[in-house]
Amino acid sequence: MLTLPPTSIKNWANFLAKRVVSKGKRVCEVVTQVTLKKVANSTGIQYSQAQFAVVGILDPEKAKEAKNYSDGIKVMTRKLEIMPDDYITTTVEIDSEEVI
Template identity: 40%
Template sequence: MANEIVKSEDNGSAVAQYTGGVDLGGIMADELDGLNLSFDRIKIPSGGGLAFEVPGDDPDSPDSVKEFKAVILHHHPINCYYEEEYTGGNNPPDCGSMDGHIGIVAETGEVKSCADCPFNKFGSGKNGAKACKQKRRIYLLREGEQLPIILSLPTGSLGEFSKYVMRLLSKGKKTNAVVTKFTLKKAQNSGGINYSQAVFALDRVLTDAELAAVAPMSEQVKAMANKVAALDEE
């Protein structure tokens, strides 16, 4: 069943609805047999920029948007360690963890505990930070789309995301039960460097019908999340 968006009148205003889902497992088996599992990515700018970089019709010319709305299907911690300073590109990390607990060294396949790793300690990186970067990978479903898209939150945005999740939980809502609005604000770290920090706000609560359509997709994404490559998006 295709993911469709319809408009319904609610108190005189048009509200977009998620009225269906797709069988992600079936799509991946049919179309991606032997290929790497990957999704498009929304990127957060560096240096305090206030516009997201969102994939558009032209892969070489992404759209620049100051805000967007989506349902958070699933989110989980991800750790990335680069032996040499990261300078951009989609290079896999020298050691990566898809759950924030167990890391795998790319060259040797060695399995390490993130809790015991010296690169996961403050002071191991620049300006007293950790050499291994803690992030949060978020799988989003935007209106009118059938497949998830990924947003990776850098360390500087994790605090804001934690506060947002706690606000939802205090109201008895999980992140996949609402439409979230994403924006950016300029922030500054302890070293005086400006960076772009993601900000999250509740747009609206999903209807019962929408939640029934979104819930199965959330479970499918959760089941396949550890198969998506740990590429860096800074």
């Protein structure tokens, strides 16, 4: 399971549509590589954006195991309630040299 920032959601959706589903696969049937790309917003603030690539196809047995794991995670996470305390509300200074 991977939590993505809002700045990477579009990349994930495009990856699923163009590289997985359009090839007749489900996300639990492929091996996905996640890398980070350094980008900047309109004001020049740099941040990392997730990039995705299919690097392998799971054999049917492993794909079934991955689907079972995914289904179990879905059951647990759908029951979770997100509370205001779950969010970080403090400002963090980040050294732009450390941004990937």
